[in-house]
Every structure is written in C-alpha cells, then in structure tokens.
Amino acid sequence: MTIWQAFIEALESISGNKLRSGLTVLGIVIGVAAVIAMLAVGTGAQESITGSISGIGTNLLFVFRGDQGDNVRNPKPLTLGDAEAISDQFAAPSVAAVAPALQGDGVVSFGGEKTSPQIFGVTPDYFQVRNMDVSEGELINEEHMLGRASVVLLGSETAKKLFGHSDGVTGETVRIEGQPFRVIGVLKSRGGGAFGSEDDQALVPFTTAQARLIRRSTSDRVDIIFVQAASGDVVPQAADEIGQILRTRHRTPVGEDDFTVFTQQDLLSTFQSITGILTIFLGGIAGISLLVGGIGIMNIMLVSVTERTREIGLRKALGARRRDILIQFLTESSLLSLIGGIIGIMLGWLISFLVGQIAAANGTAFTPIVGLNAILLATIFSAAVGLFFGIYPANRAARLEPVEALRYE
Amino acid sequence: MENVIEARDISKSYIMGEVEVQALRGVSFAIQRGEVVAIMGPSGSGKSTLMNTLGCLDRPTSGEYILDGESVATLNDDQLANVRNRKVGFVFQSFNLLSRQTAITNVELPLRYSGNQDGRRQRAIDALKAVGLEDRMTHRPYELSGGQQQRVAIARAIVNNPAIIMADEPTGNLDSKVGREIMSLLLNLNRDSGTTLIIVTHDPTIAEQTQRVIRLRDGELESPS
Numbered sequence: 198m199t200i201w202q203a204f205i206e207a208l209e210s211i212s213g214n215k216l217r218s219g220l221t222v223l224g225i226v227i228g229v230a231a232v233i234a235m236l237a238v239g240t241g242a243q244e245s246i247t248g249s250i251s252g253i254g255t256n257l258l259f260v261f262r263g264d265q266g267d268n269v270r271n272p273k274p275l276t277l278g279d280a281e282a283i284s285d286q287f288a289a290p291s292v293a294a295v296a297p298a299l300q301g302d303g304v305v306s307f308g309g310e311k312t313s314p315q316i317f318g319v320t321p322d323y324f325q326v327r328n329m330d331v332s333e334g335e336l337i338n339e340e341h342m343l344g345r346a347s348v349v350l351l352g353s354e355t356a357k358k359l360f361g362h363s364d365g366v367t368g369e370t371v372r373i374e375g376q377p378f379r380v381i382g383v384l385k386s387r388g389g390g391a392f393g394s395e396d397d398q399a400l401v402p403f404t405t406a407q408a409r410l411i412r413r414s415t416s417d418r419v420d421i422i423f424v425q426a427a428s429g430d431v432v433p434q435a436a437d438e439i440g441q442i443l444r445t446r447h448r449t450p451v452g453e454d455d456f457t458v459f460t461q462q463d464l465l466s467t468f469q470s471i472t473g474i475l476t477i478f479l480g481g482i483a484g485i486s487l488l489v490g491g492i493g494i495m496n497i498m499l500v501s502v503t504e505r506t507r508e509i510g511l512r513k514a515l516g517a518r519r520r521d522i523l524i525q526f527l528t529e530s531s532l533l534s535l536i537g538g539i540i541g542i543m544l545g546w547l548i549s550f551l552v553g554q555i556a557a558a559n560g561t562a563f564t565p566i567v568g569l570n571a572i573l574l575a576t577i578f579s580a581a582v583g584l585f586f587g588i589y590p591a592n593r594a595a596r597l598e599p600v601e602a603l604r605y606e
Numbered sequence: 607m608e609n610v611i612e613a614r615d616i617s618k619s620y621i622m623g624e625v626e627v628q629a630l631r632g633v634s635f636a637i638q639r640g641e642v643v644a645i646m647g648p649s650g651s652g653k654s655t656l657m658n659t660l661g662c663l664d665r666p667t668s669g670e671y672i673l674d675g676e677s678v679a680t681l682n683d684d685q686l687a688n689v690r691n692r693k694v695g696f697v698f699q700s701f702n703l704l705s706r707q708t709a710i711t712n713v714e715l716p717l718r719y720s721g722n723q724d725g726r727r728q729r730a731i732d733a734l735k736a737v738g739l740e741d742r743m744t745h746r747p748y749e750l751s752g753g754q755q756q757r758v759a760i761a762r763a764i765v766n767n768p769a770i771i772m773a774d775e776p777t778g779n780l781d782s783k784v785g786r787e788i789m790s791l792l793l794n795l796n797r798d799s800g801t802t803l804i805i806v807t808h809d810p811t812i813a814e815q816t817q818r819v820i821r822l823r824d825g826e827l828e829s830p831s
Contacts, residue, residue, distance in 0.1 A: 210706075213706045511702045512715070513663075514663060515715055515716040516692070516766075517719045518683070518684040518719070599663045600663045600664050603663075
C-alpha cells in the first residue's frame with residue numbers, strides 16, 4: 198500500500214466521522230494556536246524592546262560614578278577633565294564623540310501647567326552622541342554654551358504636558374525652577390527608552406545648568422558621560438579604553454573601579470535574555486496544551502481501533518501486513534494532528550493580530566511577530582504529536598490476530 | 607490431477623483460561639485443483655479452526671500444510687499475509703464490506719496490499735462484471751441488497767486470481783432464493799475459471815451441490831477421503 202493510498206484512506210476515515218474528528222482536532226488547534234500566539238507575543242516584545250534600545254544607538258556607552266555593587270568607598274566624582282581625557286584620540290581611538298551631562302529634577306511651568314521632567318545640562322555634542330534631533334526649532338549650540346543662555350529644548354511629551362500640543366511652541370517662554378527659559382525647539386519623539394521615557398525631558402546648555410540649575414559641590418563635576426564609539430563593533434574596545442583612562446586618572450587598581458561603563462549592548466543582551474526566557478516560558482505553557490491535545494488524539498485513535506477491529510481483521514485476511522495497518526493508523530493520527538496544526542496556525546495568527554490591535558488601541562506600539570520558524574515548529578511539532586500518540590493505538594491495531602479480529606462483534 | 611491443498615497430520619490446540627483445548631487432532635486430507643469441497647460438522651467440531659488454517663489465517667500447532675505447492679505451516683505473520691493475498695479469496699457469512707467505500711473500492715482492496723498494482727481499476731471492473739454487478743460499481747454497501755453485497759464480496763475474493771476460494775457459510779445471512787443464486791454463482795465461477803472452492807457450512811442442501819464433503823467431529827475426520 199502506497200503512502201498516497203494511505204493518505205486518501207485516512208482522509209476518508211476522518212471525514213466519515215466529522216464531529217468526532219472535529220472535536221479531536223480542536224485539542225490540537227487550541228494547543229498550536231496557543232504556541233503560535235505566545236511565541237508571536239514573546240518575539241514581538243523582544244523586537245519592540247530591541248528596537249527601542251537600538252533606536253538610542255547601539256554604539257552608545259554610559260559612564261557613571263560609582264560601581265554597580267556599591268563596594269567602593271568614596272568614589273571620586275566624574276569631571277569635565279575625565280570627559281576631555283576620554284575624548285583624546287590617542288588614548289581612546291575607538292571613541293568617536295563624548296558628551297558630559299548634568300542630570301537633575303526641576304519643576305517646569307508654563308501658565309498654570311506644571312511638570313517635573315528630567316533636566317539635563319548638555320553640550321552640543323550630546324545630540325550627535327544620543328542620535329537626537331528636533332522636530333521643530335534648533336539644537337543647543339556653542340553660542341548658547343558661551344552665553345550661558347536661558348534656553349531650553351523640550352521633549353515632545355513635556356511640551357504636550359505644558360502646552361497641550363508639541364508643535365508651534367518654539368519661542369514661548371517657560372519657567373524652570375522659577376527662572377524664565379526660552380523654548381528653542383522640541384525634540385523628535387522616540388518612545389520609551391531604557392531609562393524611562395526619552396520624551397519627557399528638558400535639555401538646557403551645560404554651562405547654564407552648571408551656573409543656575411543643577412549646582413554641584415565642585416564646579417567641574419559631571420553626572421553622566423555619554424560616549425559614542427566609532428562603530429558598533431568597537432564598543433568593547435571603547436569600554437576598555439575608557440576604563441584604562443579613568444583608572445589612571447582616579448588612581449584606582451583594576452577590580453576596584455569607582456566608575457561604571459555601561460554599554461547599550463549590555464542592556465540589549467540583558468533584555469534579550471529576559472524576553473527570551475519569557476518566550477520560552479509562555480511557549481512551554483502553551484506546549485502543555487498541545488500535549489493534552491495529543492492525548493486526546495491517542496484516546497480517539499484507541500476508540501477507533503476498537504471500533505474497527507473487524508475492519509482490521511478483514512484487511513489482514515485480504516493480505517494487509519502489520520506494516521500496512523500501522524501505516525494506515527499512523528497516517529490517520531498524523532493527518533488529524535496536522536489538520537489541527539494548520540487551523541491552529543491560522544487561529545494563532547489571528548490571536549496575535551488581535552493582540553497587536555489591542556496594544557495599538559491602548560497606545561503601545563507593539564507588533565506580535567509570527568515567525569516562519571514558529572510556524573515550522575508548530576507544524577512539525579503537531580505532526581510529531583500525532584505520530585507519537587498514534588504509535589500506541591496503531592501498534593495495537595497492527596498486532597491484532599486476524600482470526601480474533603474477524604470474530605469480534 | 608494435481609493437489610492444491612495437502613494437509614498432513616494437522617493439529618491445533620488453544621489455551622482457553624487454564625484448559626488446553628484440542629481443536630484439531632491430526633487431520634490429513636488433500637484437495638485437487640478445481641474441486642468443490644464442503645467442510646461440515648457440528649459446532650465445536652473444529653471446522654472453523656480448519657477453515658482458518660486452510661485460509662492461512664492461523665498456523666497449525668503441528669503438522670504440515672502445503673497450499674498451491676508452498677509449505678505454509680511455519681511462515682511468519684507477514685509471509686502468511688502475503689500468501690493470503692495471492693492465493694486465498696475469502697467469502698464471509700456477513701459479507702464484511704467496508705461500509706464507507708464503493709463496491710469497486712471494496713473489490714480493489716486486496717490489490718492495494720499486493721505488489722502488483724497494474725490495471726487495478728480494470729481488474730476490479732472485470733471481477734464485478736464476472737459477478738453481474740457492472741451497473742452497481744459506484745454504489746456503497748448500504749445501497750445494495752444482501753445478495754448484491756455478497757456478490758461484491760465474491761468479486762473481491764476472485765479479483766486477485768486466488769488458488770482457492772474459502773467461503774464461510776456464504777448463504778447464511780441470505781434468504782433461500784438469494785442463497786441459491788449465490789451458490790450457483792460460486793459454482794459457475796468454479797466451472798469457468800477452475801478455481802478451487804471450499805465451502806464451510808452446516809446446510810446439507812449446500813453440501814449436496816459439492817463434489818465431496820469433508821466431515822469433522824471432535825477435531826477428527828469422520829469420513830476420511
């Protein structure tokens with residue numbers, strides 16, 4: 198008996214018992230749909246996080262004071278001198294640009310509206326390093342720096358909070374900590390970032406912040422140094438070079454750094470491993486329902502074998518070998534499972550699409566991704582489930598003695 | 607004339623629960639090619655066991671059985687299946703047709719399990735013509751009368767040109783008129799193609815139409831021949 202004949206017979210047998218086949222298939226449909234949807238949501242989450250981090254620039258490094266474990270006493274603060282040393286082309290050839298920044302909180306008000314965004318004192322290099330641009334107005338430039346100008350760039354969300362909209366606000370005057378600042382532009386929106394919303398911030402010239410907004414004990418102190426590596430590939434070298442420079446300047450031995458160099462790639466891999474575990478976890482739970490569906494198939498195949506004992510006896514009397522009967526039942530169970538798998542893929546696709554729509558309706562840009570590998574995985578896995586859970590019933594059918602089977606009532 | 611069946615000292619015993627049941631006790635006989643033979647005996651005489659053995663559905667516990675020149679007593683399951691497929695055509699009391707399949711698909715069934723797939727459809731059509739059902743080929747069993755269903759079963763039995771046809775109470779589920787038609791069909795087929803016909807029955811009127819009767823009692827031949 199050829200595979201094609203077995204396939205046709207299996208199809209006939211399945212369609213001969215539509216309600217039962219449908220209910221059996223339903224178990225697999227739900228299992229596969231769950232797997233597809235969960236993997237899609239997981240992959241989508243991963244993509245969206247990866248995307249927002251990449252948007253910041255993967256060749257970005259952050260330098261903070263202190264180490265992550267807090268086991269260094271009296272860490273030296275970072276200074277403008279540190280930033281300058283890092284930008285030395287000879288000591289740090291992998292570094293493309295350096296932007297020291299002061300970071301603080303403050304109340305920004307316009308009319309009766311108040312908001313408390315993050316306030317950064319930044320240099321003109323900041324925009325290159327952070328890959329930022331304005332949607333209207335101009336960036337902070339050297340003139341603003343020299344004149345310690347009272348000007349501010351608003352994040353789109355901050356502008357919205359103050360003005361109700363984020364366009365046409367250039368030229369207005371807002372108050373930061375009571376002092377008047379002229380709005381010279383609005384930053385392009387970039388969505389959620391690694392450190393809260395990148396859209397809710399106010400940027401002022403570094404010198405202005407130093408003199409009037411974010412006062413520090415020493416005049417040359419900085420809070421964060423943003424560093425742009427020459428390319429994404431040399432980020433590790435850049436981190437090493439920065440480490441060496443700062444260790445020399447702060448006179449700290451290796452292993453007792455009083456500063457932290459953090460790269461976007463660290464961040465990226467951390468998030469990727471978190472979402473990866475999440476995806477596996479969700480997929481695993483969904484896989485359990487697929488397993489339950491497989492047991493359903495086994496159950497119905499066992500019933501089918503019992504019901505068709507006489508038929509099996511007849512087929513054996515007419516010359517069917519064990520292998521023929523085995524193939525017949527395995528084909529049937531695999532086909533059941535495969536049909537369930539295909540319907541499940543479509544249903545899973547629909548579910549992920551709906552999840553995306555719901556997320557979009559709630560203002561989260563998040564697209565579940567049904568990957569080709571998820572589809573392949575689900576197809577192969579569902580057919581394998583059918584095959585595996587068909588083995589026992591099919592074997593039972595194949596082992597029947599023709600004499601006994603023909604006598605069966 | 608050449609022997610198509612040679613049974614030598616065939617014994618068969620079963621274990622039923624704790625007891626060993628001796629169904630056949632050293633049965634020996636021969637059937638010539640083209641013969642029409644009835645196997646008779648009261649229930650429990652071992653005639654079903656003998657039929658299963660002759661039809662290669664089961665192996666004897668001891669003894670030798672030569673079917674169409676081939677010793678089959680020691681073959682394994684798959685080899686036996688192959689012998690059944692090529693050399694034995696079965697006709698059952700309850701027809702045993704696949705209810706979801708058309709007449710022609712039912713007749714084709716033995717050919718699906720044989721190596722030779724050439725002209726499958728045509729051979730099935732020829733077999734259905736031979737039993738006079740050429741205008742019922744696409745009907746399903748529930749659309750056919752009992753007599754027609756048994757004709758489909760007979761067509762299925764002859765489609766692979768077997769050496770013997772084993773008919774187990776072929777008229778048992780039919781009324782007497784249709785039963786006579788089926789018997790004459792079987793006898794005609796035997797006459798036309800020379801296929802050996804073995805009928806298991808306890809109906810004396812059927813046994814009368816055969817050339818020879820093998821009677822069994824308590825697992826032994828009553829009238830050795």
